[in-house]
Amino acid sequence: MNKNPIFILGAHKSGTSLLRSLFDGHSELFVIPIEAHFFQHNGYWVDYGIRRQYPENINEKQIINNYIEWIDKSNTTPGGFADSDTRGLWDITKFKEKIKQGTDYSNIKKSIENYIEAMYYSLYNEELPNDIRVVEKSVENAEFAIELKKIFPNAKFVHIIRNPYSNLVSIRKFKSKRGYPFLKRIIASLYNSYYFLEKNQRIITKDYLVIKYEDLVTKPKKIINEISDFLDIAKEEILYKPTVQGQQWHGNSTTGKKFKTISSERLFKWKEEINPLEVRIINKKFKYIIDKYNYNFYENKNKKHLLYPAKQEGLKVYIANRILYNYF
Structure with missing residues (x-):
């Protein structure tokens, strides 16, 4: 696996899925089309409110089963407002074959690499090329950025933030399937993301880029050029076309409204x-x-x-x- 991965960070409904979809299809990148949740599947303590998990002592077999169950779920469950819809895109047989060939799952670096390589094999029926950089986003990534930097010293991070008022409304609507929700976990998630936003910048410094969702949707050329320069990737036209595995990404707005390009239409809704x-x-x-x-x-x-x-x-x-x- 290439030693220069890219991690997207940000709270729920802050623009992380949009940002990931803009990287999709770039000739130099393998963009994982779902949230991989590396640390959750390896039994780590996760503090992020909406995905909170207490630590577990799990063995290699349990880690592998966690990976298989997540890919199987991603292959059969609608993405909805939370993430991309990847139903039918995964070859589960090939994923199981490859993930079971992996070794040393007690080593978090090796476990993550096994997982990524199995995902690529499942999607493309071939080995992950060494010259292709991996892009991954999970909502709890900010919490683990320092650890990811230790695991992958050449990693770079793009943290996208959104106006807190707008972000809270959007998450609340996402969590309002059965009436107005209790806000504790939503606020805790925003707090977690903002706390590590500040901490990570002080420690990771030059390899940590912060962008604003509002800037991305109102000044896409400027921001995408800034991101491309930061990541040292070619400025390809695909960066302006949100896709998932090469297919048009219609968004995950809580309104259910579909869109074909970067849009600022609902910025102040x-x-x-x-x-x-x-x-x-x-x-x-x-x-x-x-x-x-x-x-x-x-x-x-x-x-x-x-x-x-x-x-x-x-x-x-x-x-x-x-x-x-x-x-x-």
Whole structure:
């Protein structure tokens, strides 16, 4: 496997899937079309709220089974609003064949390499070329960036952030399948991503690029050129066409609206959808991020009070969310 991987970092609904889809099809890259969750499958402690996992002591057989189950699920389950839809793209037989040929799963570097090589073999029925760089994104990557840098010293990282107000609204809509959700895990996920955003930049420094989602969708040529220079990859036309395994990527917007290219159409839609509780939480907990990354501090002009229930917010969730706000 090539020793110069690229890792995409960012919270849910921050633009990570869009960014990954823009790399897809580039002649120098193998873009893993799903979130691989390297550390989760190897039993690591994951703090990221929406994917939180306590540590497990697991053996080689369990690691291999975790990998197989995840690829099988990716091959049969719709991607929905969370990730790319890769149903039918994986040859499960070939994945099992290759992953079982791997060795030394107790070594995290070797385990990750075995996993990546098996994914490539499953998708393309051939070995992963040494001159092709790997691109991977998982929402918990920011938490493990320092470890990934230790495992792959030549790795580079692109961390995409989004206006916290907009990001919170988008995640909340993603998690609102059964009414308005309890916000604790959503806020914890944003907190985790922002915390490691700051920490990683201090430690990884020159190999860590931070971009804003708003800049990517409003100034795509400028930002894509900046990313290409940072990663030292050719400026190919495919970088402006979001795809998944060469097929047009229609997005994972919570609206369900399909698109064919980079779009800023809904950039400020959050202002119509945010509620007083969410505004107060962001202003109270993430003012540092708003200031540092030049987002405008938002004062909700809606006359509804903090205590006014959100749409479809049940009584138990209402009480839990107000307790949560007072806890901050």
